[in-house]
Amino acid sequence: MEAKEQIRTIQFGNVLETDHHKHIFSNNKKSVSLYKKSMKKAIKLIANHLENRDTPFTGTSITSIREKIDAIGLEENFEGKSLDYVLDELKAIYLNDCIHFHDPKYIAHLNCPILTPTLVAEAFISSLNSSMDTWDQSTGATFIELKLVEWTIEKLGYPQRADGIFTSGGTQSNMMGLLLARDHYIKTHYDIDPKMDGLPADASKFRVLCSEVSHFSLKKNLSLLGLGQNAVVPVAVDSDFKMNVHALKKVIQQQKDLGNIPIAIVGTAGTTDFGSIDPLTEIAAIAAENKLWFHVDAAYGGGLLISEKHKNKLEGIEFSDSVTIDYHKTFYQPVSSSGFFMRDKLYVDYIKYHADYLNSKEQEDEGIPNMVKKSIQTTRRFDALKLWFTLRIIGTKGLSTYMEKAIDNALFTANLLRNRDDFELIHHPEISTIVFRYTPWKADERSFCGLNSYIRKAIFNEGKAIITSTKVYNEVFLKFTLLNPLTTPADIEEIIALIVAHGQEYSLIN
Structure with a gap:
């Protein structure tokens, strides 16, 4: 016979509750007390962990981690475990071996170290759990986000009629840019409403042009938008991995000659591998001449907007129709914190939808600011608060110094490698990424691919540092992504x- 669950009841004022109800976060004294005790334990564990780890990774194997987690039965105790038990368990299966993005020797991907004010903001975001879709779920949070949208629009140089929304990341923001580009073209050239009627027959001929080193999310999103990955037409880059505008003009004409229909150009302000910034002003002129939507993927390079020293690199972004910016890259915010911005708020019509229970037409007529009409998400976190805390506590000038230091580190690395005869550097850094490879012998003797692949894996498995690799023209190269302002020249040399x-x-064993 199965044992029946024994449920003990507790009196809270006039309400009779079970033991399990004590975990519901509420405004009674016992709940608040439990909250404070629980958070204190969690913070202590995290702090102790940070103080006792001096490498970005422990080097533990994937098999070891998988076996630890596989051994846990999620329902082995119907009544659950204590917080102390679960924290100890988490330490063993996650915390001990988690990747430290904030370590100065983590220079692999576009993961930035985060700022202490943002962690304070996260406590408010998760504890109060405002949802940003409607005014009656967010109140003041709505205007905080709107204020930050206005601030970013000003930095972009967009006109006052512009608008924007916080998103989950660059992929979502790029999707919104492509969605608006697609539907703007349809509304302009066809007698149909794509929201109601879907895509015209000609949609199979729609083409979006971008550099050959642009982000993979463009292909992924065009597939999701019903145009297919083949709608992406890559444009050749120059020796600095920037879009070649002469090639762009040729590709536009070639697509027209093939009977295809170019609808948009995507410029990249900070490619993932090279940090290269396309010639935005020239691309904007070509887009205008051909009546094409111009979207800029500035997920990486957007942080340059606040740097007096480097913002000129983004000249021309003000002529775009839409922009992607990831605050969780070069604004040093925790994930997720990203933004999508459009030159004209009227473009919102391509995505807005009125639900009577959520954001009725009557509410909009009353001037109630329901943000859901601008978003492809409905439920949405108050992620804007993190950037608010950052600007209010650190300020724009202080924040900009972090990225400027990262760029200085990239220039230091480039000069260091350029002056060695056992490394090949294939570009000059524009932001903070360096792509290179170790070349200790003559290229015609044997391939460098195996060597550099081995180096990347060996360094990760050792755990003292984390770098990554990429492929350039089918050859394996190593890559540094320098974002941490605490990384020193000595760290780079090590x-x-x-x-x-x-x-x-590798040379000894091969």
Whole structure:
């Protein structure tokens, strides 16, 4: 016979509750007390962990981590475990071996170290759990987000009629840009409403032009938008991995000659691998001449907007029709914190929908600011609060110094590698990424691909630093993504020494 669950009841004022109800976060004293005790334990554990780890990774194996988690039965105790038990468990299966993006020797991907004010903001975001879709779920949070949207629009140089919304990340923001580009073209050239009638027969001929090193999310999103990955037409880049505008003009004409229909150009302000910034002003002119939507993917490079020293690199972004910016990259925010911006708020019509229970037409007529009409999400976190805390506590000038230091580190690395004869550097950094490879022997003797792949894996497995690799023209290269302002030239030199050591190790076993 199955044992029956024993449920103990507790009196809270005039309400009779079970033990399990104590976990519901509410405004009674016992709940608030439990909240404070629980958060204090969690913060203590995190702080102790940070103080006792001095590498970005422990080097533990994927098998070890999987086995620890597989051994746990999620329902082994119907009544649940204590917080202390679960924290100890989490330490063993996650915390001990998690990747430290904030370590100065983590220079792999576009993961930035985060700022202490944002962690304070996260406590408010998760604890109060405002949902940004409607005014009656968010109140003041709505105007905080709107204020930050206005602030970003001003930095972009967009006109006052512009608008924007916080999103989950660059992929979502790029999708919104492509969605608006698609539907703007349809509304302008066809007697149908794509929201109601779907796509015209000609949609199979729609083409979006972007550089050959643009982000993969463009293909992914065009597939989701019903145009297919083949709608992406890559345009050749120059020796600095920027879109070649002469090639762009040729590709537009070639597509027209093939009977296809170019509808948009995507410029990249900070490619993932090279940090290259396309010639935005020239692309904007070509887009205007051909009546094409111009979207800029500034997920990486958007942080340059607040740097007096580097903002000129984004000249021309003000002529775009829409822009993607990831605050959780070069604004040093925790994920997720991203934004999508459109030159004209009327473009919202392509995505807005009125639900009587949520954002009725009557509410809009009354001037109630329901943000859901601008978003492809409905339920949405108050992620804007993190940026608000950052600007109010650190300020724009202070924030900009972090990215400026990262760029200085990239220039230092480039000069260091350029002056060595055992490394090949294939570009000059424009933001903070460096793509290179270790080349200790003549290229015609044997491939460098195996060598550099080995180095990347060996460094990760050792855990003292984390770098990554990419492929350029089918050859394996190593990559530094420098975002941490605490990374020093000495750190960079130590990582290069690790590359050389593991490279020599590879030579001995191969």
